[in-house]
Amino acid sequence: xxxxxxxxxxxxxxxxxxxxxxxxxxxxxxxxxxxxxxxxxxxxxxxxxxxxxxxxxxxxxxxxxxxxxxxxxxxxxxxxxxxxxxxxxxxxxxxxxxxxxxxxxxxxxxxxxxxxxxxxxxxxxxxxxxxxxxxxxxxxxxxxxxxxxxxxxxxxxxxxxxxxxxxxxxxxxxxxxxxxxxxxxxxxxxxxxxxxxxxxxxxxxxxxxxxxxxxxx
Numbered sequence: 001x002x003x004x005x006x007x008x009x010x011x012x013x014x015x016x017x018x019x020x021x022x023x024x025x026x027x028x029x030x031x032x033x034x035x036x037x038x039x040x041x042x043x044x045x046x047x048x049x050x051x052x053x054x055x056x057x058x059x060x061x062x063x064x065x066x067x068x069x070x071x072x073x074x075x076x077x078x079x080x081x082x083x084x085x086x087x088x089x090x091x092x093x094x095x096x097x098x099x100x101x102x103x104x105x106x107x108x109x110x111x112x113x114x115x116x117x118x119x120x121x122x123x124x125x126x127x128x129x130x131x132x133x134x135x136x137x138x139x140x141x142x143x144x145x146x147x148x149x150x151x152x153x154x155x156x157x158x159x160x161x162x163x164x165x166x167x168x169x170x171x172x173x174x175x176x177x178x179x180x181x182x183x184x185x186x187x188x189x190x191x192x193x194x195x196x197x198x199x200x201x202x203x204x205x206x207x208x209x210x211x212x213x214x215x216x217x
Contacts, residue, residue: 001072002205005085005102005131007095008109008122014139015108016045017171018197019086021180022106023058025198026082028182033081038063038071040094046086052178058084068097099126104204105133110140134204136197137164163196 004022006015019037027035035058039046050060059078067074071083085098099105105126126133135154151164165171170190174181181190 001075001080001083002104002208003071003083003085003102004201004205005087005098005105006108007085007087007099007102007105007126008089008107015089016041016049016086017175017180018106018108018136018138018165018194019046019084020049020058020175021171021182021194022198022201023082023084024180024182025195026084026202027057029198029202030081034079035059036061036075036078036080036083038083038085040065040068040085040087040098042088049175049178052176054178055183065094065097068094068101071101096125096129099131100129102131103208104201105131106136106201107133108136108138110138132204132208134200139167140164163193163200165193165197166190168193 006019006022008015023035023037027033037046037050037058038061039050040063047060047062050058059080061075061078063071063074068085071085075083085102087095087098105122107122107126123133123135137151137154166189168181168188168190170181170185170188171194174184174190177184180194181188182194185191
């Protein structure tokens with residue numbers, strides 16, 4: 001089982017949207033895979049989304065914070081291939097445990113100056129835990145100067161720039177219906193961007209030495 005933690009010190013970066021999209025994309029990519037989503041959000045947003053959902057995977061789980069560092073053992077009976085942790089915003093013991101448990105930390109961020117300032121502290125936490133991490137630029141206005149500055153800042157930070165996910169009505173509307181933009185319009189720009197992000201996540205997981213031979217995830 002591989003574990004992805006979506007972690008950000010700053011709120012309002014739409015972590016749950018990306019967590020849901022990545023879970024759905026992983027399940028669609030390999031239909032025989034078992035994909036789980038852990039709701040660590042204090043508002044229970046992933047659970048609210050899942051309760052509105054009338055479709056197959058992902059599976060949804062709640063997990064006590066103290067069990068996060070042993071998430072693999074805790075969910076061993078579920079035979080999961082991929083587990084996505086939707087972490088709470090800000091710094092907490094929950095975030096620290098999730099980062100420690102993860103094979104890959106995905107740091108969603110908006111294009112604003114406060115977002116850029118907050119990402120450094122999240123990246124440093126991942127570095128201290130020796131967890132591989134990547135940045136995901138999210139909810140950006142298409143071809144805006146603000147997004148351009150954010151891309152430049154990420155390049156300067158270390159070149160860890162992934163394809164951005166732009167602010168699109170289709171993404172928000174799909175989530176309100178218990179789905180993702182990948183399911184409501186596979187040919188839409190929103191679906192293409194989310195699919196590209198999953199492909200980047202999958203490629204990063206594929207580079208990890210612990211990946212089981214012959215498995216996509």
